[in-house]
Amino acid sequence: MHDNPFRPGFGISPPMLAGRDALLDEWREVLGLGAWSPFRAALVTGMRGVGKTVLLNAVEDEARERGWTVVHGTLHAGLVDALEHDRLPELLQAADPEAVGRELTGVTLPQLGGATTQVVQRYPREPRLESMLARLVELAEARGAGLLVSLDEVSREALDELRRIAVAVQHLMREDRRTAIVAAGVPAAVAAALDAEGLTFFRRAQQVRLDTLTLAEARAALAEPIRSRGRTIDDAALERAARASEGYPFLVQSIGARAWEHDAQAPAIDLAAVEAAVAIAHEAMGESVIVPALRGLSARDRDYLAAMAEDDGPAATGRVAQRMGAQPGVAGRQRARLLDAGIVVAPARGLVDFAIPRMREHLRAHPHDAQLGLPTAARETFRE
Ligand SMILES: Nc1ncnc2c1ncn2[C@@H]1O[C@H](COP(=O)(O)OP(=O)(O)OP(=O)(O)O)[C@@H](O)[C@H]1O
Ligand SMILES: [Mg+2]
Structure with missing residues (x-):
């Protein structure tokens, strides 16, 4: 009963993802059978700590629940390499053990292989990213699902990696394969991606601007996890906590976590607990959010x-x-x-x-x- 439900930090999914239902519905449509939506290619942006990563996590979870294959990556120089040598072979192995065996041993078994696999073997210099993604989507489609590529931390430094992956995904989309891509980054990085040569694909993508939470959403994000763990929070305390968060998701979690801990044995969280929590959470903003932002x-x-x-x-x-x-x-x-x-x-x-x-x-x-x-x-x- 006293386990703290709140998750202050970065990239850690909250107990309740507030205010993103309408957006998630858009992706549910993409993932649903036969649906076509502009969200098939989406570019998520918003300030630090607004909840980009956890939104991507939620989209990925929705995809996996529907049997989709999810290729997730945090952009950095070397991501394509890691995908080609590690993660894609792993996903291929899971989806189709024989396919990887064929690729790695170089033994051609045409009676088992699809065209894609044979191309890989005949032209080893061909970028493997394309062919591996193509094979993954082929296998996913055979199960009645698709392939979601989810990329976090779009940055100027990794635009080449983004380009390589975007080209491959765009190719699959042109062939009308069941593929979706979502990429997230802070506004400056996303703006750079939109300007970059070879990334025009993203200019036609759905732009998703994540905003801070409304007061009602902040209240829900605080109250719901408390109640579902069997405790309560006084009205005045909830109001104070929600307002002090300014709708900033990171602060919602940080205030919630500290209010929960203040007197973990008490069944109700009161105003005194919240006041103490707000003071600590506000002070902690410096080290965890503000100083890192100033450094850049x-x-x-x-x-x-x-x-x-x-x-x-x-x-x-x-x-x-x-x-x-x-x-x-x-x-x-x-x-x-x-x-x-x-x-x-x-x-x-x-x-x-x-x-x-x-x-x-x-x-x-x-x-x-x-x-x-x-x-x-x-x-x-x-x-x-
Ligand atoms: N919709 C939401 N409801 C409640 N809490 C949220 C919500 N979105 C994010 N959070 C919380 O806010 C914090 C920051 O979220 P996240 O790491 O996703 O931000 P971000 O936008 O990816 O930040 P950065 O730009 O630094 O990568 C996490 O503690 C997360 O649990
Ligand atoms: Mg993030």
């Missing part, structure tokens, strides 16, 4: 954030440029990059705000985290 930025980008943090709410872009001592056009470049990185949002024309909860408070409390680069005008504001 240039000194000028961080200056822009430091200048924004002077305002209590959305900042006027002109004022931010002024504080940085920068020409508005130059500051505009920082702004665009930060928007791309999913670190800031533009709530209205001429305004910018922090996308990640607690970043303003963190930058105010730890100004040095914004000052890892060369001195600039904005830094002066922190000297006194």
Whole structure:
């Protein structure tokens, strides 16, 4: 009864995936028999910690439940190699033990083999990725299922890998094989993929922008797991927890986990438990989310954030440029990059705000985290 249901962290599926039902329905349609949908090729984007990876996990689970073969990969240089030498042979072995035996021994048994296998053997230099995926989809179709390729962490560094896989999948789709592909990444990386040569395929893909949770979704994500484990949470406590999460899924889990632990023997989670949990969870945002996000930025980008943090709410872009001592056009470049990185949002024309909860408070409390680069005008504001 006291096992903590909440899962603060990255890539760990939550006890309740809130607010994504409508989206999952789209994929259920793709996976359903004979259905055609633009979600057959989808590109998921959203800020750090919004829930891209766990959404991919949920889509993969749906696929496996329907007997589909799932090829999952986190993009990095060397992914194609790992797929060709490790994971695809493993999946082939599971689906059709004879097929791999033929490939590995090089013994041609035409009476057993399909055309694909023979091509692999006759032309060993042919990219194996294509032929292995083709064989996997062939086997899946024979079972009345299909092949889902799921790729996480789209990044500029691994665009070549993405291209190789996309070309292979696109080929299968052109042949009208039962294939679906979903790729996820932060906005900047996805934008780079959309611009990249050889990846035009993704420009026609369904763009899925994941947003933070609504207040009602945050409440559900907190209350449901507590209740299903036999405990309760007071109304006021639930309200406080949901609001303090700002709908940021990572914080929902982090606050939920700490509120659960506060007095694990008590049947009800009360406001005092939630207050304590919120304080710890907010403090922990720095190390687990904010500092890692700042690390990936240039000194000028961080200056822009430091200048924004002077305002209590959305900042006027002109004022931010002024504080940085920068020409508005130059500051505009920082702004665009930060928007791309999913670190800031533009709530209205001429305004910018922090996308990640607690970043303003963190930058105010730890100004040095914004000052890892060369001195600039904005830094002066922190000297006194
Ligand atoms: N819809 C949701 N409901 C409840 N919790 C969620 C939801 N989506 C994500 N979470 C939780 O939020 C945290 C972050 O999720 P996830 O790792 O999927 O984010 P991400 O977008 O992949 O982040 P990154 O860009 O850093 O890879 C996890 O603890 C996860 O359990
Ligand atoms: Mg992720």
